[in-house]
Amino acid sequence: MRRPPGLSARLKLTLSYAGIVIVSGTVLLVLVWFFLLRYLPDKPQGLLWTSPNRFLLTRIFGRVAAIAMVALVAFGLLGGWLLAGRMLAPLTKITDAARLAAEGSLSHRIRLPGKADEFRALSDVFDTMLEQLESHVAEQRRFAANASHELRTPLAISQSLLDLARQDPARVDAELLDRLHTASRRAIDLTEALLLLSRGERGTFPREPVDLSLIAEEAAETLLPLAEQRGVALDVTGSNTTTTGSPELLLRVVTNLVQNAIVHNVPGGSVTVNVEPQHRACVLRVENTGKVLPPDLVPTLAEPFQRGSRVRTDDHAGVGLGLAIVHSVVRAHEGALDLAPRPAGGLRVTIRLPSA
Incomplete structure (x- = not known):
């Protein structure tokens, strides 16, 4: 100005x-x-x-x-x-x-010496703002670099397959088309996940009453064939509890959690989904059996592209944004996400959303 x-x-x-x-x-x-x-x-x-x-x-x-x-x-x-x-x-x-x-x-700090007064209070607030801003900028840079790397891999594979098909059209067979389809699908899934993550971070979506118990039942019904294919028992319990938000985004949250719980499991394992009202809040809890997780790994699972030891190489290999999307959408709904390892193995995910 x-x-x-x-x-x-x-x-x-x-x-x-x-x-x-x-x-x-x-x-x-x-x-x-x-x-x-x-x-x-x-x-x-x-x-x-x-x-x-x-x-x-x-x-x-x-x-x-x-x-x-x-x-x-x-x-x-x-x-x-x-x-x-x-x-x-x-x-x-x-x-x-x-x-x-x-x-x-953004790396400098003021750090005024002396006893507390109005100027030093302003200095401390400014230092805190600089620290948070520097952390946010660094996080965004890492996210952009990781997203570019993740997108480059399927696009490079698609480019290589197309070059091979153009050089020798006679070698275009079903296997090559399947590999090209898989690479394209992975790029599309990653792009959709990035768009969904951005939408959740902006918090710009229509809000309406949503029954979390119905959302949990719909997600479980959709993923039941996957659970049966992997020999994992899927159980949904709880009572009706209503929050306010986007049904589409909340369904994506529960679907991501249940799918992760099924895929990151052991043969003969189980997944439990429980929904209940608690202290003017809607509580959704997803637990699964599985390998014992290191305590220092669990807090990083909600960061974008941080898969830890949970890498998958099958048809359900994720893009590393599942829990990041969950965290973003829950935060946009003014809720809280808690991740905790189970002593016997597996993960316990708890989401608290305000009651409608």
């Missing part, structure tokens, strides 16, 4: 301090003069109040008052300038830090 030039805050404070000193000094001199005129006797008493000496006293007081006013003005301006500079020094550091941040440097 372009603004017309004006006085600096330091000059304004200086003039304010000087004005206060001048006004205070003027009032003091007026009171002294009023005291001399009102409370000292008017009749001549002694040499001090003889006519010539009284006139001389009046002139001397006037000169002293003028000198005092000049001294007060000079002292007010100089003292106000120094005091304003000292008071505004922290603000200058904050301004310099903000200017560096505007130029793209």
Whole structure:
């Protein structure tokens, strides 16, 4: 924003301090003069109040008052300038830090020393904002790099297969078409997942009452053939509980959780989905059996493209955005996501959403 030039805050404070000193000094001199005129006797008493000496006293007081006013003005301006500079020094550091941040440097911190006051509170808030902004920017850069890498792989495979088919059209067979279809499907799935993740992070979607128990039953019914194929028991329990949000996004959340629980399981394992109201909240809990997960791995599972040891190479290989999408959509619905390893193996995922 372009603004017309004006006085600096330091000059304004200086003039304010000087004005206060001048006004205070003027009032003091007026009171002294009023005291001399009102409370000292008017009749001549002694040499001090003889006519010539009284006139001389009046002139001397006037000169002293003028000198005092000049001294007060000079002292007010100089003292106000120094005091304003000292008071505004922290603000200058904050301004310099903000200017560096505007130029793209987010690694610096202000860290004003001293006891708490308004400037240091502003400095601490600004440092916290810089730290969060730097972390967010770094996360977005990693996400962009990972997304580019993930998209490049299926596109490179498709390009290689197409080049092979163009060089030798006679070698175009069902196997090559299947591989090309698989690579294209993976690229499409990744693109749709990225769009869904972006939609969840923006939080721009229509909201309506949603029964989580019905959503859980629909997701389980859709994935029941996959569970039977892998020999995993799928059980849905709970009661009706209603939240407010997008039925499509919440169905995608539950579907992702149940599909992960089925795929990351062991033969003869089980998946339990439970929905219940709890303390003015809708609680969805998905548990599955499986391998014992390291405690330090679990917190990273909700990060984009962070698969850990959960990589799959079968037809249900994911794009590494399943739990990231879940986290994004839950956060957009003002809910909370909790991941915890089960002592016997597997994962317990708990989602809390506000009740309608």
